[in-house]
Amino acid sequence: MIYLSIMNDFNILIIEDESLIAYKIKKILECENYNIVGIAKDSSKAIHLIQENDVNLIIADITILGFLNGIETVKLIQEGFSIPVIFLTAHQEEKFLKEASQVNYLGYLVKPFIEEDLIREVKLAYYHIKNKSEKSIIQLSDDYNYCIGTSVLKNKSEVIVLGKKEKCFFNILVLNKNNLVSNELVDLLLWNDEIIDDATRRQVLFRLRKKVPELDIETIKGEGYILRV
Secondary structure, eight states: OHHHHHHHTOEEEEEOSOHHHHHHHHHHHHHTTOEEEEEESSHHHHHHHHHHSOOSEEEEESSOSSSSOHHHHHHHHTTTOOOOEEEEESOOOHHHHHHHTTSOEEEEEESSOOHHHHHHHHHHHHHHHHHHHTTOEEEOSSSEEEETTTTEEEETTEEEOOOHHHHHHHHHHHHTTTSOEEHHHHHHHHHTTOOOOHHHHHHHHHHHHHHOTTSEEEEETTTEEEEEO
16 A cells, blocks of 8 residues: 555656557556656647646657657756656667657657556656655755755755745756756746746746745846856
8 A cells, every 4th residue: 555655646747649649658557556647749738737747757759749859848848857758769769869868768668569568667767766866965055955856945954845936946946056047948947838027037036035045046137047056
């Protein structure tokens, strides 16, 4: 029962534009007690589901609808979220492996895949992510630390509760610490297709700074933000 409970806390996003394959994957993994947060057919829907859910693993076809392919979509997501991926591909070729090496991927399956192979790859990913999340604490200052795997921010031993947008914003800053995070990347990963103005972005940053006043989050006017560590 403990094992089943743990799997129910492991959230998976499926990025696949072939409905039959997507729902086959969903059914197989739900039978193994994994939690499927949603199915995306393109990058826009994938980013929306990432914004709305705590996702531990992505399963993505490399050929999907829209302007970005599966690898490009995952690469964009991983600029702001530390979420690994298992790729699905109809081809086992050098070009795919070379392009996929640019992102954090844990494995790939060639379609049509065998059910047992999917279960094995996801189970291996689960244990890999679990072990890594326990060690992925980043020290931001003498007092502040942040766990990438669980998105938990602490000031000494006190947990700082962040809102959904604040957590997403902070995660992007931490993953790109000491480097400029552009306004465009923040807008895309926090608001996706919505049109927002500078004031909306500043409101989220104001709330975030209020909760972590000792951290140095610098605004570069007209360009973006840098978390100085």
